[in-house]
Amino acid sequence: MEIRARYTLIGIFTLFAVAAAFAFVYWLNHAGGLTRQTLYRVRFENTVSGLLKGSGVQFNGIRVGEVVALQLNPEKPKEVTAVMSIDHDTPVRADTKVAIAFQGLTGSPVLSLDGGAANAPPVTSIDNQPPLLSADPDAGQNMTDSARSVLRHIDAVVTDNAEPLRSLIANINTFSGALARNSDRVDGILSGLERMTGGGTQKASTHVFDLKAAEGFPALARIPQGQLVIPEPDVVGSVFNDQVAVVTPSGDRSTAFQAKWPDTLSRLVQSRVVQSFENAGYLKTLGRQPEGLKIDYQLLIDLRSFQVVMSATPTAEIAFSAKIIGENGNILGAKLFEARMPSNIVDEASAVAALNQVFAKVITDLVLWTCKTA
Numbered sequence: 446m447e448i449r450a451r452y453t454l455i456g457i458f459t460l461f462a463v464a465a466a467f468a469f470v471y472w473l474n475h476a477g478g479l480t481r482q483t484l485y486r487v488r489f490e491n492t493v494s495g496l497l498k499g500s501g502v503q504f505n506g507i508r509v510g511e512v513v514a515l516q517l518n519p520e521k522p523k524e525v526t527a528v529m530s531i532d533h534d535t536p537v538r539a540d541t542k543v544a545i546a547f548q549g550l551t552g553s554p555v556l557s558l559d560g561g562a563a564n565a566p567p568v569t570s571i572d573n574q575p576p577l578l579s580a581d582p583d584a585g586q587n588m589t590d591s592a593r594s595v596l597r598h599i600d601a602v603v604t605d606n607a608e609p610l611r612s613l614i615a616n617i618n619t620f621s622g623a624l625a626r627n628s629d630r631v632d633g634i635l636s637g638l639e640r641m642t643g644g645g646t647q648k649a650s651t652h653v654f655d656l657k658a659a660e661g662f663p664a665l666a667r668i669p670q671g672q673l674v675i676p677e678p679d680v681v682g683s684v685f686n687d688q689v690a691v692v693t694p695s696g697d698r699s700t701a702f703q704a705k706w707p708d709t710l711s712r713l714v715q716s717r718v719v720q721s722f723e724n725a726g727y728l729k730t731l732g733r734q735p736e737g738l739k740i741d742y743q744l745l746i747d748l749r750s751f752q753v754v755m756s757a758t759p760t761a762e763i764a765f766s767a768k769i770i771g772e773n774g775n776i777l778g779a780k781l782f783e784a785r786m787p788s789n790i791v792d793e794a795s796a797v798a799a800l801n802q803v804f805a806k807v808i809t810d811l812v813l814w815t816c817k818t819a
Contacts, residue, residue, distance in 0.1 A: 482530045482532065483530070483535070483575075484513070484529070484575035485528070485529050485537065485568065485575050485576050486526050486527070486528055486529075486574065486575045486576065486577045487527045487528075487543050487556065487577075487580055488524060488525075488526050488577060488578070489524070489580045490580070491525075493527065493545060493554075494554075495553070495554040496512065496527065496554045496556070497554075498513065498515055499511055499512060500512045500553070501555040502529045502556045502558065503556070503557050504535050504537075504558040504559075505560060509532045509558075510529055510530050510531030510532060510535075511529065512527050512529050512556060513528050513530045515527050515528075527556065529556055536561070537558065537561070537568055537576075537578070538562065538566065538567060538568065539565050539566050539567070539568050540561045540562055540565045541560065541568075541578060542558070542559040542560070542581065543556065543557070543559075543580040544557045544559065544580065544581060545557065545580075651703045651705050652703070652704050652794075653706070654689060654704050654705070654707075654793070654794070655706070656714070656717050656804060657717070657801050658717045658718075658721045658724055659721040659725075659805045659812065660721075662724060662726070662809060662812065663813075665813070667817065668727050668816060669727065669729075669816060670729075671741025671772075671819065672729050672731070672739065672741045672742070673722070673729055673741070673742045673744060673815070673819065674730075674733065674734050674742070674744070675715060675718055675719055675730060675731070675743075675746070676715070676743065676744075677712055677715045677732075678714055678715060678745075678746035678747060678748045678765065679711070679745075679748070680711055680748050681747045681748065686709055686710065687705050688704075689702065689705060689753075691704075691752065691796055692752050692753070692754055692755070693754075693756075694754060694755075694756045699755055702792075702796060704796065710748070714746070714748065715732055716732065717804070718746070718811070719731070721809075721812055722812055722815075725813075725816070727812070741771070741819075742772075742819050743769070743770040744767060744768075744815060745769075745770060746765050746766070747765055747766045747767075748765045749764040749765055749766065749783075750762055750764040750783070751763050751764075751765075751800070753790060759788055759789070759799075760787050761786050761788055761790075761796070761799035761800045761802070761803045762783070762785040762803065763784055763800070764781070764782070764784075765782055765783075766779065766780070766781045766782070767811055767814075767815075769818055769819055777818055778818035780814055782807045782810055782811055783807070784803045784806050785803070786806075
């Protein structure tokens with residue numbers, strides 16, 4: 446008898462534990478767990494497709510509760526009331542907007558509560574019912590319904606204007622036929638307009654000229670042992686990108702010359718300066734600093750002028766400043782290089798030739814000064 450009594454007590458205790466576990470799970474799902482919850486009602490005047498009991502409730506994108514009940518109004522078939530349980534501290538106001546949002550890859554619907562003015566009154570309950578919020582009339586309308594509504598409106602517009610549309614299409618056909626019959630005359634009219642506006646003649650083709658590196662250096666008394674990097678020069682003066690700059694005495698560009706460099710002038714000068722150092726025998730020069738390579742010096746160049754001035758005596762002029770920067774960032778030397786050379790310039794080739802002569806002079810001075818200073 447004592448053994449049977451123990452088995453009976455164990456069975457009763459097991460049933461009680463299972464019932465308590467079920468009660469605890471039910472309380473977590475329906476009473477809000479350990480946080481204090483408040484019930485609200487939301488009235489929809491449209492379908493709430495996909496909204497289910499247990500769907501989430503978000504306030505400004507933050508989950509604050511869930512839907513605990515969905516109710517139909519027998520007297521108003523289109524009306525649906527959703528009861529939601531949300532955190533008691535959620536700042537729901539009378540002007541809080543309610544909508545249905547879709548989340549994730551599966552598009553699961555949730556109730557979305559949006560803001561409200563800080564000075565708006567809180568929602569109050571009537572007849573001991575949870576406070577009532579009204580959703581936007583289109584809150585439950587899904588994408589398919591919206592697309593169908595738009596298509597219905599388009600169909601109505603097309604139907605109401607069928608006759609004017611037919612007339613428009615007929616007029617377009619008539620106009621295109623007239624253009625086809627008179628295409629020769631239209632071409633003649635367009636050609637006449639082009640000649641009258643000065644667009645009939647084609648511009649002369651643009652010639653491309655190169656900038657030459659300096660050569661014929663005297664023997665260098667000293668060649669630095671360190672690695673020299675020559676970055677792309679900065680442009681601080683009137684340098685016309687990849688155009689060979691030929692200007693008037695007032696500084697305006699002359700349209701009589703259309704010559705171009707093979708690259709932008711800053712990159713072209715960088716390349717030719719590196720080549721000039723190599724021609725002088727200083728081979729440890731680079732145009733950029735590779736990763737992991739120790740650099741001893743940098744030669745920074747600021748282009749100020751690189752042009753031909755077409756005055757009474759045409760002159761080719763080049764001016765730039767140069768700075769030698771040491772490994773620790775100190776300026777080891779700085780100098781302004783400039784040169785002008787009167788030349789007999791009659792065409793693009795002679796203008797480029799004059800610039801090359803001036804460039805050879807100033808770059809020779811630059812190389813000799815750098816090797817002496819670094």
